[in-house]
Amino acid sequence: MKILATVKRVPDPETSIKVKPDGSGIVADNIKWVVNPFDEIAVEESLRIKEKVAGSEVVLVSVGAKVAQEQLRTGLAMGADRAILVVAEDGLEPLAVARVLVKVIESEQPDLVVMGKQSIDDDSNAVGQMAAELLGWPQATFASKLELAGDQKTATVTREVDGGLETLSFPLPGIVTTDLRLNEPRYASLPGIMKARKKELKEIEVGALGVDVAPKARLVKMEPPPKRQAGKKVASVEELVHLLHTEAKVI
């Protein structure tokens, strides 16, 4: 079985993000970059399938700047077999990323594509759905459980939906996007990190794929959230109620 998992390079959720003074984006220097946590779950799920189904191959794909090699190496260190980096130095919109992925999927012909439900930087939550639509493939998003039939021809996915769980079954090939509770990703082990260096990491220029990646929207401005104001200590409940009424105007 061939499984394709996506890997996006995103700022570490633990780093403090600074917006450029002119609001044109975030300051990219001096921040730590990691694999998008939802993609890490996608890689883990793919590896678990590989461990169960003999002869499987896990291929990673990233669309992004050349430095995203680092995140692909992390995925390879976790145990994936090889990686493809579609080099696009400028950030692409979800639809453009979906189109690029479709090209890669068409040439790789995986049985299953596992992706993060969203990336934690832009929070678009769109690429998986768009790619499935462009391919005409079935999709199951927000997966908290993924099971394959014995013949690996169908997948059964439990989805986390408002107020409960929904179970879907669909024929492969298809696209699954991962939610937090699907699994707990493994660490890249030291032997894994050493082996990763020798694994294939192929780079393709985005221009060579012949897809329309021109942006359809324009970034107007980025702003940091307003600074938290200092709190205020009050002497009594009466004063609190009074201030909530007169100053905060919430009651």
Next chain:
Amino acid sequence: MPEAAVNHYKADLRAIEFTLYEHLNVEQLFALEAFSHISRDECDAIIAQCHRFVNEVTGPLNGAADRAGCTLERGVCTTPAGFKDAWKKLFELGLMAFPMPVADGGLGGPHAIAVVLEELQSGANCAFNMYSGLTHGAADVISNFALPEDRARFLPPMVDGRFAGTMCLSEPHAGSDVGAAKTRARHLEGNVYAITGTKCWISAGDHDLAENIVHLVLARIEGAPTGTQGISLFIVPKIWVNEDGSLGGSNDVTTASIEHKLGIRASATAVLNFGENDGCRGILVGGKPHMGMKQMFRMMNGARIAVGVQGLSVASAAYLNALRYARERLQGSSVRQFKDPNAPRVPIIEHSDVRRMLVEMKAKVEGMRTLCVKVALHADLAHALHAVDEAKAIYHQGQVDLLTPIVKAYCADQAFRVAELAIQTYGGAGYVQDNPVEQYCRDAKIFSIYEGTNHIQALDLVARKLQQHGGENFTAFLTEIAEFVAAHSDKPGLGAEIRALGEASAALQRAAGSLMEFFMSGKIDQVTLVANPFLEVMADVAIAHLLLGAAVVADAKRTKDEDVDDDEPNRHEVDFYSGKVMAAKHFVNFVLPAVHAKVGAIVSGDRSALDMPDGGFSTAF
């Protein structure tokens, strides 16, 4: 109800990166044949995985494990909740393999990077790291001295976590005086001996983390000479291991008791009885009798540096927690507004005295880290240049030998002092278990005691290391400082401090001269009287040199403060580099001057402590 897991650990990854790559240029190693199989990218990836592991797995266990401690019931020792799972994850990650030689299934990574991995692990959970640390130490001895068949029998399971390890030197009557060990070995056949005796204080001596425990036991073969020359080293597994690696029966090693301790309470410290029923077998390491001290010394040298790194780790964790608290705790108003009763409350970090404590902790922590990485780098270079440039390799090994007692004793002492300052920074909140610093302080006290007390380190320094190679190692140490002072003594903003380092180094030389005089005139008790202060002086000079070295690098990198306004994205990089300069200056002006007082005491030749009549201490009993 089990205590909720809170991770108080915080690592200073930016400071670590600076020390490794911007200051000490550890990257030079990857260009050498001996380390060509590994790259900086891979080391960085390994550090990142280790960082994640300690924050997610061992860090959250630290406080609860301290409260729970270990238990011994019906001869079975149980570690605190979560340790077993953490052990399993640690070995899945494979950190143990990092510094081990490739030939023994390791990665052969540089010690300079291993120091960082150790810092993260001990900082997050010092007690937990005892178990893996001793396993590594024991595996290292086996890797270096055991016969090939014993290496094959014991190393693979020690690298993958099925077996743990210990070092068994101490006995009730043989603590600092290891040569007094009474544990006996009677020859059975080949390299196998019957072992009988009692060892005490054995860290990780018994636990439930691994299938088996491999004890390295110092014992005296029947008829061997007395003292340290008659000591041999044995591999004594808790459960016998057959030649094909399968487990045999129990090897008659029993746990008599475990200690109730001030700190590292989740590390089981055991009294072990070997051969109570005459059924304990041990394998002579390398098949060579009477070589025990030499073989164990390898482990002890490694372990002494490891204890220094433990000191650094706990100190760093204590400092960063104190810093976080000082930024949050509001108390009092700014002294600059002392006339205004309505002046706003400020975070305590704005008070001068709190800043003084914080900068002292910062300087000491970063000084310790630089010292530990530097000594590890010397060890790596000695290893890498061994076949390439013998003279250089000898120089680097000489610095490792000279500085090992300083790494051990200085970091051990300062860990406790820094943790104590961290408590002071918190005030009352630091004294209670809601915050982690009281535990850091308790955990840190052991560092100056085990692996040879700090006085044993000081004796090693003054009686052996200073004179080693005809004093060349010490001379090379002083020359490096003299060259640094000569190169930078006119540096704007740092020149005065760099010249002060030169003066402190001159004072150190005077103290060394006095030591020589005491030796020559046969006043050996005077030498041992001033050995500890001498070590402290040399350590302060070494630390001041390293901090100033870092400051020179940082000063060149920071743009002038005035050029960057507060919102500038580069602000925290500029602050970072300024912090290096300020910490070095503070250390030189507030801490280093004590060197002159100590040297004064050393050269005075005062003998009051020695001349004191026994009854003069007190006549109370």
